[in-house]
């Protein structure tokens with residue numbers, strides 16, 4: 001009997017070796033290894049007098065128990081490649097731990113606590129490495145995940161930023177595989193792990209945010225910002241959930257910019273339609289509210305996506321159960337419909353879609369030949385050697401969905417956070433108001449807004465304290481490498497936790513956790529405004545290299561300049577139009593408690609009272 005049990009244990013340990021070598025999460029292999037092997041072994045116990053049921057129970061429990069213990073023992077052992085890096089036992093043992101923390105939306109504060117406890121580098125968990133097995137299968141759905149135990153590091157050190165994300169940095173990590181269904185062969189730009197493919201797909205995005213293209217978007221930004229102010233002026237008692245209205249604003253605007261639909265043909269430029277007040281972007285939340293529940297869908301879809309990002313193998317399973325990912329699927333379907341509508345209707349304006357579908361001159365001639373973007377295919381080699389392949393409809397749809405998430409939620413978060421801080425800091429509020437008031441009638445002039453020092457400082461400070469991507473963007477190395485001063489073995493994923501980094505006193509002092517726009521102003525102006533804090537210039541630290549809300553390098557935020565235009569415009573108009581204060585009885589600590597990190601921020605309510613200003 002003892003011999004049989006020992007044999008069971010050996011088989012379990014051998015199975016661990018197979019997992020360690022291949023770490024497959026293909027359902028078929030999983031069934032074979034986790035169910036097939038112990039089922040076959042059950043027969044060993046039966047001759048020793050056990051009934052088949054008892055033999056089965058004993059075999060399965062012994063097998064799984066030994067396998068689990070063997071896996072965990074290895075991950076906690078000094079032989080693990082990341083053994084020298086500290087971290088909590090739960091994280092070292094399994095990535096599931098972090099996945100559950102992520103589900104609660106508190107990754108950012110959890111990482112901050114870990115860094116305070118363990119230092120700049122923390123081993124936080126296991127991250128499977130996607131290993132494609134042959135091009136054809138890889139293009140469809142066969143990804144096999146392989147991992148060498150818990151192998152993810154959070155690095156809160158400015159020295160890691162350039163080697164990880166700079167021009168010669170690392171490709172994206174497996175975090176992105178979990179967010180996108182395996183079956184979805186065309187991933188959005190943000191989730192592309194192949195650097196060459198990323199460069200190819202990024203090109204039209206760069207065009208979409210060129211200086212000329214941005215000029216063309218100004219008009220939409222102004223219209224939506226004015227519409228927001230007008231809508232807020234009409235709210236009874238001026239009591240509103242500011243967070244919700246700013247979400248409506250950013251969602252309507254990015255829809256306008258992403259795919260300006262047919263209706264806009266009827267609108268004279270710069271004017272809204274007097275009969276239906278439609279601006280034409282396909283979303284009218286400022287006017288109608290979130291009647292289609294799109295904002296809700298977008299936020300709900302992020303929660304499960306974040307969970308799956310940490311455990312991509314579970315994500316692959318979840319996508320087989322439509323109910324689990326129904327919000328995610330519904331949101332993607334909506335984006336798909338918008339993209340198809342935009343393609344069919346066309347647009348007289350150069351919206352983001354226009355730039356995404358345009359690939360040099362080849363595209364227009366192809367468009368004449370065929371109506372099906374899916375089947376267009378032509379390859380040109382550009383001067384930098386990367387083939388410029390016209391996009392398929394699937395790529396456009398995928399990137400269109402990305403534009404909506406990346407371009408709406410981020411903006412509304414920065415601006416809502418900014419107002420939260422301003423209302424909490426009356427001095428900063430007055431300083432900003434005074435600066436904006438000086439613009440007078442020219443408040444909608446982009447050229448006048450751009451150089452305003454206090455406005456830029458206040459937005460920077462909001463971006464510093466709550467970067468919209470709170471926990472950074474994961475990278476991965478398949479070779480042994482050095483990330484700044486840290487040796488990182490092959491098969492490790494890494495990221496810089498922006499929230500903790502940007503609140504680190506080594507990089508931002510004094511008062512790194514306090515909203516202090518003056519830290520961004522030049523000396524001696526900052527000392528004149530806040531002598532107690534900034535007179536001792538020697539002790540003031542502002543390390544702009546540690547300020548990475550838009551990330552850095554070839555995968556950084558391509559929409560950064562657009563974001564700045566939007567944020568400046570809507571802040572200027574709102575500050576000029578209203579006095580804003582918290583609603584009676586609002587508990588300001590709720591703002592922190594309600595804020596969730598689901599890769600993008602999901603925020604709570606911000607109830608405020610808006611009083612129209614008489615003397616603007």
Ligand code: HEM
Nearest residue numbers: 189190403406407410469473549550551555556557559563
């Ligand atoms: C304050 C506003 C914004 C912030 C803080 C922000 C931040 C970020 C961050 C951190 C990334 C990830 C970069 C990386 O993986 O290294 C990103 C990517 C991206 N963002 Fe933004 N973003 C903002 C607004 C926008 C807007 C308005 C758009 C317009 C559609 C946009 C489009 C994108 C796109 C397309 C990517 C993927 C870039 C790539 O993978 O090459 N973002 N953004």
